[in-house]
Amino acid sequence: MSSSGQGAEVRLTIPADGAYVAVPRSVVGNLAARNNFTVDAIDDLRIAIDEACSLLLPQSTDGELECVFTIEPPLMTVRTSAAVPNGWKPDTGSFGWTVLAALVDTVEAESINGRLTITVTATALSPENA
Secondary structure, rough: OOOOOOEEEEEEEEEEEEHOOOOHHHHHHHHHHHHOOOOOHHHHHHHHHHHHHHHHHHHHHOOOEEEEEEEEEEEEEEEEEOOOOOOOOOOOOOOHHHHHHHHOOEEEEEEEEOEEEEEEEEEEEOOHOO
C-alpha cells in the first residue's frame, strides 16, 4: 500500500537469468509484508513468483523478464511476462504449474502478441483467519 493508504504498482525488469530471480522474490516478500500478509502467505508468494519466473526464463527470446506487482488491499496481483517463441504456453498439467496453482488464489497464463504473461493473485488474511 502506498503511504496514502491507496493501491500501488511496482514494475521490475530483470535479465532472463536464474541468478536474478531472487530480486522479484525479494520484492514480492517485501510488498506482501507491508500489506498484512501472514508469514506463511509471504513464503507461498515467494515460491509462486520463483516458479512463474522459472517457467518463463528458458523461453525468453529477448533476454528480459518483467514483473508488475499491483497492490489493492487486501489483494496482490503479480504479472510476470516475457517475449516467448510463437505459440509457446506453459504446460498447465506439469508439476511446476500444479505447485504454482496451489500456492496462490488464482493463476492464469495469457499470450498476447508474442508475450506470455503468468498472472497470480493472492489475498492477505489476518492471522486469526489464516
